[in-house]
Every structure is written in structure tokens, then in C-alpha cells.
Amino acid sequence: MLLIKILSVFLIIIAGIFIRKKGLISPITIKETSIVITKVFYPSLIFSSFLKNFNFSDLTKNSLLPIGTFLIMLCGYIYGFIFSKILPFKNEKEKNTFHFQCTINNYSFLPLPIILFLFGERYVPLLILSTFGSEISVWTIGILALTGNKFERKSLKNLLSIPMISILISVLIIFFKDILVIKNEILVETGKSILNVLNLMGNATIPIALFIAGAKMGEVEFKNLFNFKYLFLSFLRLILIPLTSISLFNLFSFPYEIKKVLFVVAIMPTAIASIVLSSAFESDSKFAAESVLLTHLLSLITIPIFLSFLK
Numbered sequence: 271m272l273l274i275k276i277l278s279v280f281l282i283i284i285a286g287i288f289i290r291k292k293g294l295i296s297p298i299t300i301k302e303t304s305i306v307i308t309k310v311f312y313p314s315l316i317f318s319s320f321l322k323n324f325n326f327s328d329l330t331k332n333s334l335l336p337i338g339t340f341l342i343m344l345c346g347y348i349y350g351f352i353f354s355k356i357l358p359f360k361n362e363k364e365k366n367t368f369h370f371q372c373t374i375n376n377y378s379f380l381p382l383p384i385i386l387f388l389f390g391e392r393y394v395p396l397l398i399l400s401t402f403g404s405e406i407s408v409w410t411i412g413i414l415a416l417t418g419n420k421f422e423r424k425s426l427k428n429l430l431s432i433p434m435i436s437i438l439i440s441v442l443i444i445f446f447k448d449i450l451v452i453k454n455e456i457l458v459e460t461g462k463s464i465l466n467v468l469n470l471m472g473n474a475t476i477p478i479a480l481f482i483a484g485a486k487m488g489e490v491e492f493k494n495l496f497n498f499k500y501l502f503l504s505f506l507r508l509i510l511i512p513l514t515s516i517s518l519f520n521l522f523s524f525p526y527e528i529k530k531v532l533f534v535v536a537i538m539p540t541a542i543a544s545i546v547l548s549s550a551f552e553s554d555s556k557f558a559a560e561s562v563l564l565t566h567l568l569s570l571i572t573i574p575i576f577l578s579f580l581k
Contacts, residue, residue: 273574279383280570282477286484300485304546307479312378313436315472319395320440321465326448329441332396334524336403338532339377342515343407346373347415349506349514357499362418367554368499369415370547371561372506376538377404378433379479380566385534386476388577396531398437404535405434408543416551483542487563495564503540504565508572512536530580537576539565 289295350372359365378401385393409431414420452458515536519529540562548558 275387276384276570276574276577279380279387279480280566282480283484283487283566286481286486287488288484289481290485290488295485297489300482303478303482304486307475307482309432311471311475311478313432314468315394315475316398316433316436317440318465318469318472319398320437320444321447322469323392323395324399324440324444326441326445329399329444332399332528334528335396335400335531336406338519338524338528339400339403339535340407341403341518342375342377342511342532342536343373343404343411345514345518346375346507346511347411349511350415353502353506357502359499361554363552363554364557366416366418367544367548367557368503368561370412370544370553371503371540371558371565372511373415374404374408374412374541374544375507375511375535376541376566377401377535379476379483379542380538381534383476383480384573385531388534389530393527393531396527397535400531400535401433402437405431408541408547412547413551416547416553486542486545487559487566490559490563492563494560495567500561500564503561504568507540507565508537508569512576533576533580537569537573539569 286295290300347369350369353372354365354369357368359368378397381397382394385397452461516533519532524532540558542562544558545555545562547553548555
């Protein structure tokens with residue numbers, strides 16, 4: 271039953287791969303749709319999830335979530351740093367991309383439907399709250415890994431991404447909503463109507479994001495996937511890093527509900543966004559694309575195995 275639930279998520283990705291392989295969707299469409307997801311649909315999901323499910327005390331109670339995701343990425347950064355010094359790479363670009371792939375995983379669009387199917391809708395805003403730590407990780411230790419540990423201050427401006435701004439605004443709205451008791455019927459009904467629209471748009475995020483992720487993977491040639499570096503990266507990202515992260519959550523006695531969400535994030539494959547970021551920061555986008563595809567394929571095996579141990 272668990273495998274069937276996970277497989278249903280991957281079927282949308284597989285559909286995207288098939289459509290791209292058949293040439294029914296263009297790279298330009300993929301790029302433009304990715305931008306729309308990031309700037310419209312995903313922020314709508316953030317606003318609707320937060321405003322429907324959180325009050326300010328809930329946010330403070332669950333503040334360990336972003337700390338936990340940063341911890342996952344930090345484990346990946348450390349393992350990536352160690353093994354990037356040991357393994358043979360063709361050049362610095364490939365080495366840096368390997369380090370980034372160890373550091374940052376698919377922390378939002380893949381775990382979203384898995385958490386929704388397994389735990390229910392009330393866990394979705396918890397996952398979204400956890401991405402606050404993930405976004406910080408991407409633009410700090412993630413870019414540090416991708417640039418060969420040459421950090422530039424201008425990279426910090428990327429911390430103010432649309433999803434990050436949406437989280438911050440949502441938190442502010444919740445804070446003021448808890449302080450101010452609004453009784454004006456027109457304002458209340460207007461707020462409900464806006465929330466319904468955001469909820470409707472937010473619900474489109476998961477299937478569209480998974481489909482576009484698959485379409486991006488559809489640009490990769492399968493024949494190059496099974497070499498030692500990709501397989502070893504898959505071992506680190508899908509087995510060793512999750513085991514280390516989960517052990518730390520147990521060691522620090524994270525609350526059970528928080529641990530459930532972080533458990534799912536920890537076992538995810540490499541970040542699809544790495545394909546775009548590796549191009550933007552002049553690293554090895556081919557290595558990024560091929561390792562993304564392989565880790566996602568192998569995660570079909572590792573995710574159900576890990577989840578079967580989640581009590």
C-alpha cells in the first residue's frame with residue numbers, strides 16, 4: 271500500500287518525462303511554467319496553508335522545523351565536502367556540483383504530495399514552514415558548495431525569493447490577525463473569498479510542479495546514468511545523509527510531529543533546482559541533470575523502505 275501511494279506521486283513525474291521525450295512540450299514552456307509555479311502557484315499554496323492552519327503560537331511551537339531542515343542540508347554539506355576531496359572528478363565544476371547535490375535535496379515539491387497522502391492536509395503547512403530553513407541553506411551553504419567555497423555577499427539577496435517573502439508575509443498576517451480581532455463582516459467575508467481563491471490556485475501547485483519536474487528530467491539521456499560517481503552520490507543522498515540526519519533528530523529529542531515531517535524531507539533525492547542553479551553559477555549542469563534523474567529513480571526504492579520504519 272505504501273509503495274502504491276509513493277508510485278502514484280512518481281507517475282506524474284513519469285508522465286512529464288514521457289511528454290518531454292516525445293517533444294510535446296518545449297524547453298521554453300518548461301522554463302516559463304517553472305517561473306509561474308515559483309511566483310504564483312507555490313506562493314498561493316503558502317498563503318492558503320499558513321492562514322488556514324496556523325496561529326502565531328503554532329508557528330513558535332514548530333520553530334524547530336526550519337532548524338531541522340538546515341541540519342539536514344548541513345549534514346549533506348559536510349559529507350559532500352569530505353568525499354569531494356577523495357573522489358576523482360574531471361574538473362572543479364563537476365566536483366562543486368557533486369558537493370551541491372550532496373548538500374541540497376528536493377525539499378518541497380516532492381515531499382509535499384507524499385506528506386499530503388501519508389499524513390493528511392494539516393501536515394502540509396508544517397512542511398512549508400520547514401522550507402524556511404531549506405531556502406536559507408540553498409543560498410548560504412548550497413551556493414558555497416556550488417562555487418567551490420567562494421561565497422559572495424550578493425548571493426544573500428537571493429534569500430528574498432518569492433517563496434521566502436510569502437512565508438514572511440504569511441507570518442506577519444497571522445501575527446496581526448491574532449492581535450487584532452476583526453469583526454467587520456465585509457472585511458471578514460472579503461478575507462474568506464481571497465483565501466478561497468488562494469486555496470484553489472495553491473491546490474494546482476503539486477501536480478503541475480511534479481509534471482514540470484518530470485519534463486526537466488526528460489531532457490536527460492538515460493545511458494550515462496549508471497557510473498560510479500552517480501551511484502556513490504545516490505548512496506550518500508538517499509541513505510547515508512538521511513540516516514545521519516534522522517539519528518540527530520532522535521539524539522536531540524525532536525517532537526514526534528516535527529520529526530515525521532523532517533524524516534520525509536531527509537529521505538528525498540537531489541534538488542531539481544540544481545539543474546538551473548548549476549547553469550547560473552557556471553558549474554556542471556549535465557552532472558546535475560543526470561544525478562537528479564538517477565536519485566529520483568532510485569528513491570522509488572529507498573523512500574518506501576525508509577517510510578516503512580517510520581512509527
